[in-house]
Amino acid sequence: MLHDLLRSEDPTEASRLTEAFALDVLMGLSSAPKHIPSKYFYDDIGSRLFERIMGLPEYYLTGCEREVFERQHQRVVEELSGEPLLLVELGPGNGVKTRLLLRALCERSQPFRYVPIDISKSALSALLDSLETAFPGIEAEGIAADYLSGLRWLTRGADTRTVVLFLGSNLGNFSGAESLVFLKSLWNMLKDGDLVLIGFDLRKDLDVMRRAYDDSEGATRDFNLNLLHRINRDLGGDFDVDGFRFYSTFDVHGGSITSYLVSRAEQSAYIEAIGRRFHFGPWEPIRTELSYKYLESDIERLAEETGYTIVARLYDARRYFTDSLWRVCKGE
Numbered sequence: 001m002l003h004d005l006l007r008s009e010d011p012t013e014a015s016r017l018t019e020a021f022a023l024d025v026l027m028g029l030s031s032a033p034k035h036i037p038s039k040y041f042y043d044d045i046g047s048r049l050f051e052r053i054m055g056l057p058e059y060y061l062t063g064c065e066r067e068v069f070e071r072q073h074q075r076v077v078e079e080l081s082g083e084p085l086l087l088v089e090l091g092p093g094n095g096v097k098t099r100l101l102l103r104a105l106c107e108r109s110q111p112f113r114y115v116p117i118d119i120s121k122s123a124l125s126a127l128l129d130s131l132e133t134a135f136p137g138i139e140a141e142g143i144a145a146d147y148l149s150g151l152r153w154l155t156r157g158a159d160t161r162t163v164v165l166f167l168g169s170n171l172g173n174f175s176g177a178e179s180l181v182f183l184k185s186l187w188n189m190l191k192d193g194d195l196v197l198i199g200f201d202l203r204k205d206l207d208v209m210r211r212a213y214d215d216s217e218g219a220t221r222d223f224n225l226n227l228l229h230r231i232n233r234d235l236g237g238d239f240d241v242d243g244f245r246f247y248s249t250f251d252v253h254g255g256s257i258t259s260y261l262v263s264r265a266e267q268s269a270y271i272e273a274i275g276r277r278f279h280f281g282p283w284e285p286i287r288t289e290l291s292y293k294y295l296e297s298d299i300e301r302l303a304e305e306t307g308y309t310i311v312a313r314l315y316d317a318r319r320y321f322t323d324s325l326w327r328v329c330k331g332e
């Protein structure tokens with residue numbers, strides 16, 4: 001079953017997602033410097049492009065986290081065993097790594113209900129269909145929503161033991177301040193003793209990180225340019241997409257891969273849903289994504305400042321990636 005929190009109650013109105021998209025584009029393109037939130041990458045086309053990126057040799061993140069799950073899921077399963085469990089996943093995509101954990105829980109006969117929450121309805125539907133085939137009889141339902149609005153809706157008044165998965169270094173798409181606010185909001189919605197498993201992409205050789213976000217096939221370029229195509233499709237924009245160039249770089253001081261679409265010339269674009277024209281100077285950038293790369297000390301600090309105790313630290317063999325299991329701590 002799929003609960004769609006992105007649809008408006010009134011069928012004559014634009015969906016909540018389209019309204020929020022228009023508002024975020026208005027705010028982002030009116031700011032200096034210009035930006036668009038990366039969560040809007042994931043329409044049907046963007047979600048398919050991201051699946052392609054996950055299969056590229058340069059995009060090491062998926063393989064590293066899969067290795068962590070293949071080799072060390074027992075450590076996580078030990079912590080999850082016991083009373084029936086509400087297993088929530090924020091932004092699962094195709095859930096490729098989660099399946100390993102679900103299989104291990106099924107093999108242990110651990111009772112659980114799996115609830116993925118994703119802003120991409122197409123990714124969510126495909127995931128639910130594939131789970132039905134792979135795990136007949138599994139109790140699973142999806143929520144199409146932004147992370148926290150989905151979780152708030154799901155956990156209102158619930159007293160079941162809850163475990164939240166936040167894999168693939170999705171947290172790295174937030175700025176430092178946004179991460180703190182997000183983790184504290186999550187903490188507020190959870191109960192003492194609940195668990196959160198977070199994937200963090202660790203700092204490593206600069207070229208390895210850069211290539212993961214600017215691959216030789218151009219899939220990441222297309223993924224970024226799809227944002228402008230999406231504005232044209234969903235918001236009635238008239239962007240000349242070829243008039244923008246994809247560029248990404250690692251900011252060694254700030255600690256994140258930062259991706260941009262850069263205007264090749266002076267130009268403007270009108271967006272019907274906003275009723276406004278936006279101007280771009282020659283070589284003016286629109287920031288499209290931040291992908292923060294963590295130092296071990298960042299992870300310790302984030303947990304400590306937001307009220308969690310770290311229960312387990314799991315790594316792949318090269319220590320490119322870590323999955324960190326945190327317990328919500330509400331005691332004195």
Ligand SMILES: C[S@@+](CC[C@H](N)C(=O)[O-])C[C@H]1O[C@@H](n2cnc3c(N)ncnc32)[C@H](O)[C@@H]1O
Nearest residue numbers: 039042091092093118119120145146147167168
């Ligand atoms: C980078 S992909 C990672 C997918 C998966 N976690 C993995 O490790 O392979 C991000 C996923 O999160 C979803 N997503 C991004 N921002 C979101 C938001 N604010 N609320 C809900 N889902 C979001 C996207 O649709 C996509 O499925």
